[in-house]
Amino acid sequence: MKLVSLLGATGSIGVQTLDVIASHPEQFKLSAMSVGKNIETAEKIISEFKPEICAVQNEEDAKKLRTAVGPSTKIVSGMAGLIEAAVSTDSSVVVNAVIGSVGLLPTLKAIEAKKTIALANKETLVTAGHLVMEHAKKHNVTVLPVDSEHSAIYQCLNGEDTNRVEKLILTASGGSFRDKSRDELKNVTVQEALNHPNWSMGAKITIDSATMMNKGLEVIEAHWLFSFDYSKIDVILHKESIIHSMVEFVDTSIIAHLGQPDMRVPIQYALTYPDRLELVKGKRLNLWEVGQLHFQKMDYDRFRCLKLAFDAGIAGGLMPTVLNAANEKAVELFLNGHITFLEIEEMIERAMLELSNVSTPDLETIQETDTRTRIFVESLLSKGR
Numbered sequence: 001m002k003l004v005s006l007l008g009a010t011g012s013i014g015v016q017t018l019d020v021i022a023s024h025p026e027q028f029k030l031s032a033m034s035v036g037k038n039i040e041t042a043e044k045i046i047s048e049f050k051p052e053i054c055a056v057q058n059e060e061d062a063k064k065l066r067t068a069v070g071p072s073t074k075i076v077s078g079m080a081g082l083i084e085a086a087v088s089t090d091s092s093v094v095v096n097a098v099i100g101s102v103g104l105l106p107t108l109k110a111i112e113a114k115k116t117i118a119l120a121n122k123e124t125l126v127t128a129g130h131l132v133m134e135h136a137k138k139h140n141v142t143v144l145p146v147d148s149e150h151s152a153i154y155q156c157l158n159g160e161d162t163n164r165v166e167k168l169i170l171t172a173s174g175g176s177f178r179d180k181s182r183d184e185l186k187n188v189t190v191q192e193a194l195n196h197p198n199w200s201m202g203a204k205i206t207i208d209s210a211t212m213m214n215k216g217l218e219v220i221e222a223h224w225l226f227s228f229d230y231s232k233i234d235v236i237l238h239k240e241s242i243i244h245s246m247v248e249f250v251d252t253s254i255i256a257h258l259g260q261p262d263m264r265v266p267i268q269y270a271l272t273y274p275d276r277l278e279l280v281k282g283k284r285l286n287l288w289e290v291g292q293l294h295f296q297k298m299d300y301d302r303f304r305c306l307k308l309a310f311d312a313g314i315a316g317g318l319m320p321t322v323l324n325a326a327n328e329k330a331v332e333l334f335l336n337g338h339i340t341f342l343e344i345e346e347m348i349e350r351a352m353l354e355l356s357n358v359s360t361p362d363l364e365t366i367q368e369t370d371t372r373t374r375i376f377v378e379s380l381l382s383k384g385r
């Protein structure tokens with residue numbers, strides 16, 4: 001029986017992780033969880049899965065939840081609570097499915113506690129990839145990808161010599177606005193941006209997919225997970241999301257990973273690795289039903305955020321931290337109706353020009369830069385942009 005700590009249990013990945021756990025009760029048990037503010041759903045999850053501990057974002061909500069669930073589940077709050085949920089039980093794996101750079105500290109602490117990390121929270125690797133990977137190496141801990149592209153690449157690299165890899169090829173669906181020109185993007189609405197053609201995901205990552213920043217974050221994530229230079233990471237448009245990513249080798253062979261766009265597959269693989277289990281209620285992929293697969297060269301002028309992410313990754317140091325924090329803040333402003341869709345990339349670019357870089361920053365500098373970047377982006381609102 002594998003005990004699982006799940007951070008971000010109320011989110012899109014969180015709920016699908018619970019589905020995987022519930023579908024294999026003989027294999028998995030939820031021992032710890034965290035939520036943000038959705039304590040109604042937390043109460044339901046606690047009553048079904050009976051974890052030892054649950055962390056919530058605010059102490060006020062923690063008090064309400066304590067009264068509602070009784071003494072069998074310990075309720076904790078704040079960053080200290082989130083870390084306690086990550087490290088305190090006998091879990092062997094921590095699924096990190098929180099959104100944003102708030103996931104960084106619990107990841108580092110879970111690594112110190114020698115837990116395997118099943119990482120959905122890509123912002124953690126973008127904001128501080130060198131710290132996370134160094135920490136994992138030092139404590140001899142495996143970081144397994146949950147992101148579908150990285151899970152695909154992980155599987156394509158199984159048993160291969162990474163010195164024989166020509167490049168990693170990440171596929172991108174193109175998000176909600178794949179076929180729109182930049183001119184047509186000027187007046188798109190939040191509702192239109194939230195309407196992803198292939199994947200049902202949380203709001204922030206759906207906007208990231210529409211701006212193509214999601215793929216940019218994934219390029220940086222791939223750089224850290226697989227230790228490849230940015231010149232060896234490529235992105236290709238593939239609107240069907242059937243090929244989840246590919247690896248090209250020096251002998252010109254390309255190995256691709258195919259499957260239905262169903263996040264339970266990479267989530268479950270991260271929990272069973274190196275083994276596999278049946279995907280309960282999983283739809284099989286019939287390629288004759290799909291008929292055709294399409295591919296298109298990536299246009300870096302059209303998808304400006306992807307170019308910014310490559311620039312930040314190649315610059316290294318603090319630039320990915322700035323990119324990530326500026327993006328998190330700008331997406332929040334867009335979702336709340338304060339800025340237009342194209343202003344997201346403008347704000348990120350201005351933040352990257354404004355904030356100065358430092359090579360191999362420590363944790364404190366990263367956290368400070370994250371905060372300063374968010375303040376800078378917010379300040380652009382009152383400056384009339």
Ligand code: NDP
Nearest residue numbers: 008010011012013035036037038098099120121122201202
């Ligand atoms: P959601 O927005 O659906 O869920 C986020 C989760 O994090 C919720 O449980 C939320 O709690 C919690 N949370 C939010 N803010 C905080 C905070 N400040 N402190 C503590 N907890 C917080 O996100 P997704 O599930 O879509 O994405 C999660 C991560 O996985 C992201 O990094 C995303 O990029 C990545 N990912 C997601 C995919 C998907 O298909 N959704 C695919 C690949 C990667 P609450 O709702 O209770 O407030």
Ligand code: MG
Nearest residue numbers: 147148149218
């Ligand atoms: Mg992905």
